[in-house]
Amino acid sequence: MYFSINGAEYWYETHGKGKPLVLLHGFTGSTTTWSEFVANWSNDLQIITIDLPGHGRTKTRTSKTMEECCKDLLELANHLNLDSFSLLGYSMGGRTALSFAMLYPEKISSLILESASPGLGEKSIRSHRIEKDEELAQKLEREGIESFVDFWEKIPLFHTQRSLPTEVLYKIREERSLQSAEGLAQSLRFMGTGIQPSWWEQLDQLSGPVLLLAGEHDEKFIDINKLMEKRLYSGELVIIKGAGHAIHVEQAEKFGRIVTEFIFSKQ
Numbered sequence: 001m002y003f004s005i006n007g008a009e010y011w012y013e014t015h016g017k018g019k020p021l022v023l024l025h026g027f028t029g030s031t032t033t034w035s036e037f038v039a040n041w042s043n044d045l046q047i048i049t050i051d052l053p054g055h056g057r058t059k060t061r062t063s064k065t066m067e068e069c070c071k072d073l074l075e076l077a078n079h080l081n082l083d084s085f086s087l088l089g090y091s092m093g094g095r096t097a098l099s100f101a102m103l104y105p106e107k108i109s110s111l112i113l114e115s116a117s118p119g120l121g122e123k124s125i126r127s128h129r130i131e132k133d134e135e136l137a138q139k140l141e142r143e144g145i146e147s148f149v150d151f152w153e154k155i156p157l158f159h160t161q162r163s164l165p166t167e168v169l170y171k172i173r174e175e176r177s178l179q180s181a182e183g184l185a186q187s188l189r190f191m192g193t194g195i196q197p198s199w200w201e202q203l204d205q206l207s208g209p210v211l212l213l214a215g216e217h218d219e220k221f222i223d224i225n226k227l228m229e230k231r232l233y234s235g236e237l238v239i240i241k242g243a244g245h246a247i248h249v250e251q252a253e254k255f256g257r258i259v260t261e262f263i264f265s266k267q
């Protein structure tokens with residue numbers, strides 16, 4: 001269903017009853033990202049999945065920065081009468097979840113970040129990343145979604161996905177191909193890794209429990225999350241064997257068990 005706020009219409013879905021858990025997909029994803037998790041792990045959970053700006057069925061009349069998106073998500077949570085909830089984000093959704101938790105910590109009962117980062121701490125690195133994300137945005141606008149997906153699914157970050165079953169690879173590709181080039185370009189320009197605020201210096205202000213998940217074959221994000229764990233007041237990094245970046249795909253059962261055990265351990 002749709003929730004209209006601040007010039008945007010957010011598509012969201014709710015599943016089950018119980019402890020509230022909000023799920024945020026990654027770049028090129030959508031609510032579909034969580035289909036298997038919802039099917040297998042919604043016992044005693046009220047799961048809410050949301051299409052982020054530039055993705056899925058969410059429509060935005062204007063671009064959304066990370067802060068603006070988080071403000072909208074707060075309005076949606078209040079609309080759903082969620083006093084507090086567990087928040088899980090994957091990759092770009094993890095950056096968004098962390099941003100939300102930093103801005104509205106009182107709303108979060110537990111935070112789970114899958115293959116995520118707090119942004120880029122160094123200004124020069126942020127500037128370079130903004131340039132790279134702009135190049136990607138222009139590639140999307142120039143070549144269209146199918147050509148971009150051809151490119152995107154082959155980046156080194158997803159090398160472990162090549163050994164996934166064909167039907168799984170097809171589902172990931174189909175989800176990505178249903179995105180709009182314009183929407184993804186907007187996402188890169190306004191909510192990309194480079195443009196978003198860096199939360200590195202504020203991680204120690206997050207007092208609530210944070211579960212960090214990284215795949216054993218995702219070296220880049222293991223390194224990032226080891227540094228995050230050191231800075232967090234109550235952070236725990238779990239490295240998942242047999243997984244790369246998309247743990248919820250590559251080790252779905254382990255992912256679901258670890259996530260649900262963490263949520264219910266934080267009564």
Ligand SMILES: C=C(O[C@H]1C=C[C@H](C(=O)CCC(=O)O)[C@@H](C(=O)O)[C@@H]1O)C(=O)O
Pocket residue numbers: 026027028090091092093095155157192193246
């Ligand atoms: C390639 C890098 O950055 C991108 C990688 C992962 C993020 C993501 O959400 C991918 C989800 C998916 O396709 O399964 C994405 C983001 O956070 O926006 C990054 O652009 C990298 O090496 O950092």
